[in-house]
Structures are given as structure tokens and as C-alpha cells.
Amino acid sequence: MRTVIVLFTRDLRVHDNPALAAACANAERVVPLFVLDPHLRAFSPNRSRFLHQCLADLRASLRARGADLVVREGDPVAETVRLAGEVEADGIALAQDVSGYARRREGRLARECERHRISLRLFPGTTVVPPGEVRPAGGQGHYKVFSPYHRAWESAKWRDEVATPARILLPDDLAAGRLPALPGGESPQAVAGGETEGLRRLKAWLRQLGPYDDLHDDLAADGTSRLSAYLRFGCLSPLTVANAAREVDGAGPAAFVRQLGWRDFYYQVTHAFPTISTEAYRKAGDTDWRGDPDALAHWQDGLTGVPVVDAGMRQLRAEGWMHNRARLITASFLTKHLGLDWRDGLKWFFRWLNDGDVANNSGNWQWVAGTGNDTKPYRRFNPIRQAERFDHDGVYVRRYVPELASIAGKAVHQPWRLPDTVRARLDYPGPLESHRDEAVWLRP
Structure with a gap:
């Protein structure tokens, strides 16, 4: 082939990038392209900032190899096909993805490529083992339980890593385009993006x-x-x-x-199951969610009155990230104690998380809510037992809930049990009422 476009989506790197490596090995000229999609940019200021940092770093890596990152804005299919016409591209390379939006994008791009007689190839790279490569006995469907999947995953033959291209040649006289100004983000302690x-x-x-x-x-x-x-x-x-x-x-x-x-x-x-962000994987568990905007707002703001839950929610806002154990505790509190819909929690996490990912964020929320792949869908996490086990001395809570910084040891996990004279000095609310159990952890 003479010219191939590599459409970057969620593979913003030059090392072990099968789509980029294949294009460089099989084409005279390669056009690294990223299309800023307005549909996706509005969802999370934190991820928008992280993305722009990733793109700036990717551009620097490509320039060091003699090329550049071509940046366009608009519908990714329309912009890619338009650029293919401008550079007379023979082919387009794209990393395979799994979300419903990504799959629809792939389908539209395939139809346009067929109409314009452009070759389209999809490549692995977003996972260790490509989705669908290992299947249950009989080869039908997908794994619904992790343990048997993990055994098959570990025994599967993993692909070889591909080399980083040393040089990349762009077509002549191609305008690369400018990256927009770096968005501000919302979390002051968020990490910087980039390969x-x-x-x-x-x-x-x-x-x-x-x-x-x-x-x-x-x-x-x-x-x-x-x-x-x-x-x-x-x-x-x-x-x-x-x-x-x-x-x-x-x-x-x-x-x-x-x-x-x-x-x-x-x-x-x-x-x-590409509707994993909106539709319950296990329908039987997706019932009897109640509406309570006030309780939801207290949970979002880290003001539930349960310190370990509030610490997790405040870490989320401050860092655009939350410790995985805290994710389990906060999600269980929302769904199993407050009785609120897992989709409300999922949306809030998507707003703040730099790592907000359709597959993992949605899969984990459904697992905790009892609508997903958990083999024990009725399990719940007692927040006080969790806190005493995984934050024994209250260090994590005091780190993110400064109102309780003066409370020593694990007493910080149950401030409602402190003497009245101590509680009166704390600018901290009492715990929200539970709507799904007897909240035995509140009892003296």
C-alpha cells in the first residue's frame, strides 16, 4: 500500500501498537490521525484534560520519529473518510474496541470504507487477550463467571508485542492541525496523562x-x-x-x-453485552430502586455521615480516582444501603474518573449492585467492618475527611458513638438512613 491512515482512539501510544506497527510495515506513508469527537468530549472535564495531555505527548513521540499527529474535529467516520480522500489513502487501521458506541463507529466506518473502496483492518491492543478469543466449552457465547474465564485467559497464547516504529513518513504538504487549549479539569490532584x-x-x-x-x-x-x-x-x-x-x-x-x-x-x-452501562446484565436484580435526590446528593458530596464512604467520595473529586476497595464500599452503600439505582452512581463515577471506562466502570457497578456477574448477587459490604479491616487506624478517613482529623484511632469510623460533648464539636453530619437493611452497624 502507498498510504495508510492509523485512526487512534484508545491506543494513544507508539510502543506495542499493532495498528501503527502494521501500517508502518506495509505502507510507504502513514497518517496518524485523531478526531476530536464532540459527542464524547462533553462527558467529563477530567478525562478531557487527561486526553489532551495524552494527545500532546503522542504528538511529541510521533514528531520524534519524523511524523506528526494529524488532528481533526467532528464525526470521526466522516473526518477519517474525508482525510482518506485528501491523501489518497489505500487503507485505514483501527484498534478494536468493545463499547456500543465504538462498535457502531466501527460499523459505520466499515460501510464507508466499502463504499469508497478503502481497506479497513481492525487490530488488537486494548486488552491482553482480545474479546471473544477465549470462549466457554462448545465455543458459543462468552464467559459469565470470572474464575473459569481467568483459567482460560491464563492458558491462552498471548500475542507477541510489536516493535515501536523508528521512523514514520507522512504524505507531503499535509496540515497536521492544532490541538485545542488544554481543558481545566475539575480535580486539582489528578495525575497527568500521556504515554x-x-x-x-x-x-x-x-x-x-x-x-x-x-x-x-x-x-x-x-x-x-x-x-x-x-x-x-x-x-x-x-x-x-x-x-x-x-x-x-x-x-x-x-x-x-x-x-x-x-x-x-x-x-x-x-x-x-454492549448496553452494559444502561441495562442490567442480570434482570432479576434490577428491581425496586427508589428515587431520593437528596440522599444521592449527600452521597455525591461525601456527606453521608459514614466516614469511609465520605472519604472515598471526596478522594474521587480531589483526584479523579478512587481506591478500588473504596469503590466497592461506596457503590455498595449507594445500592444496598440507600437503595438507589446503580446507574446514578455509574454516571457520577463517569463524570469524575480519569479511568472511567465503559467495560470496567459499568461491570464493577453491576457486580456490586447485584445485577451483574457476581455469583453472590445479594452480598453487601458493611462499611464499618470494611473500614476497620482495610483502614484499621483511620488514616485514610482522616486524609480525606478533615472534620474528623482530631479523632484518634479507629473511633473515627463511627463518630455517632462518640460522647455528645465530642460530637458537638464536629462539623460532620449523622449517617443517612438505610433503606435496604436494618443498618446493624449503627447500633450501639
Whole structure:
């Protein structure tokens, strides 16, 4: 082929990028393209900022290889096909994705490519194992339970990582276009985006990976990778991360790679069930949600009166990220204690999370709510037991709920049990009423 367009979506990197590598190997000229889609940019100021940082870093990496990132704005299908006509492209390369929106985009692009006689190829790269590559016995459907999926995932033959292109040749006289001004974002402590930063963080994380199995649930220790946003935008190749972790000895790396397996699990679920953000996977559990805007607002603002829940919700706003154990606790509190619809929580997380991802955010919310892939859909997380187990001395709570900073030890988890004279000095609300159980954790 003479000219191929590589349409970047959620693979914003030059290392282990199968679409980019194949284009560079098979075409004389390659056009790296990103289309700013107005439909997606409105959902989250935090992710918009992270995305723009990723694009700026990607542009720098491409320029270092003799090319550039071509930036257009509008409908991604229309803009890609229009550019293909301008540069007389023979083909378009695109990383496969699983959300309903991405699948519709792929379908529209395929029809337009057929109409204009342009070759379209889809490539892996958003997961370790491509969705649908491993299937249950009989080869039909998808895995609905994680454990058997994980066994198949671990025994599957993973693809080889591809080399980073040394040089990329653009067509002559092609205007690259400008990136818009960097959006402000909403979370003051959010991490910066980009492949360069992601690779730096991965290198640092691999040196700390040993005790992961013991520390990943410890809220105060913060012993998780914090690589999720870089995986969500494809600044890091999940295969690169998994391979690198596998080279580290010990139980910690194995436990971490298992989490990457969970990520792939929800991708193959979403590939089979693309309405996962709006429709219950398990219909029987999606009943009797109540409407209570006031309770929802208290939960969103971190003012439920349950310290570990409020700490998680405030971390979300401050950092555009929340510890995974806190995600489970806050989601369970909303759905199993307040009786509010999981979709309300999912939307709030999507607004703030830098790593807001259709497959994983939706899959995890449904798991907690009892509408998803949990084999024990009626489980609930007692927030006080969780707090005392995973924030034993209250360090995490005091970090994010300064009103309780003066309360020593684990007493911080149940301020309603403090003496009246102490509670009177705290500018902190009492706990919201539970609507799904007897809230035994409130009893003296």
C-alpha cells in the first residue's frame, strides 16, 4: 500500500501498537490521525484534560520519529473518510474496541470504507487477550463467571508485542492541525496523562510490586498501581504491563496480573453485552430502586455521615480516582444501603474518573449492585467492618475527611458513638438512613 491512515482512539501510544506497527510495515506513508469527537468530549472535564495531555505527548513521540499527529474535529467516520480522500489513502487501521458506541463507529466506518473502496483492518491492543478469543466449552457465547474465564485467559497464547516504529513518513504538504487549549479539569490532584508519564509510572510500579498481594486492599497504604487511567486511554499497552509484571517474582505480581484478567473479563462481557452501562446484565436484580435526590446528593458530596464512604467520595473529586476497595464500599452503600439505582452512581463515577471506562466502570457497578456477574448477587459490604479491616487506624478517613482529623484511632469510623460533648464539636453530619437493611452497624 502507498498510504495508510492509523485512526487512534484508545491506543494513544507508539510502543506495542499493532495498528501503527502494521501500517508502518506495509505502507510507504502513514497518517496518524485523531478526531476530536464532540459527542464524547462533553462527558467529563477530567478525562478531557487527561486526553489532551495524552494527545500532546503522542504528538511529541510521533514528531520524534519524523511524523506528526494529524488532528481533526467532528464525526470521526466522516473526518477519517474525508482525510482518506485528501491523501489518497489505500487503507485505514483501527484498534478494536468493545463499547456500543465504538462498535457502531466501527460499523459505520466499515460501510464507508466499502463504499469508497478503502481497506479497513481492525487490530488488537486494548486488552491482553482480545474479546471473544477465549470462549466457554462448545465455543458459543462468552464467559459469565470470572474464575473459569481467568483459567482460560491464563492458558491462552498471548500475542507477541510489536516493535515501536523508528521512523514514520507522512504524505507531503499535509496540515497536521492544532490541538485545542488544554481543558481545566475539575480535580486539582489528578495525575497527568500521556504515554511518557505512563511508562515512567509503570517502571516505578514494577519496583514496588512485590507486596501488592498484601497491600492492594489497604486503603491507607495506597499500595495499588494507579495505572488504570493510562490503560483506559491506551497510553500503556495492557500486554506490556502484564508481561512486565510476570517477570517479577512473588505472589504480588501474580495477584496484579489477575487484576488485568478482570479487566479483560469485563471487556469480553461488554463485547457480548454492549448496553452494559444502561441495562442490567442480570434482570432479576434490577428491581425496586427508589428515587431520593437528596440522599444521592449527600452521597455525591461525601456527606453521608459514614466516614469511609465520605472519604472515598471526596478522594474521587480531589483526584479523579478512587481506591478500588473504596469503590466497592461506596457503590455498595449507594445500592444496598440507600437503595438507589446503580446507574446514578455509574454516571457520577463517569463524570469524575480519569479511568472511567465503559467495560470496567459499568461491570464493577453491576457486580456490586447485584445485577451483574457476581455469583453472590445479594452480598453487601458493611462499611464499618470494611473500614476497620482495610483502614484499621483511620488514616485514610482522616486524609480525606478533615472534620474528623482530631479523632484518634479507629473511633473515627463511627463518630455517632462518640460522647455528645465530642460530637458537638464536629462539623460532620449523622449517617443517612438505610433503606435496604436494618443498618446493624449503627447500633450501639
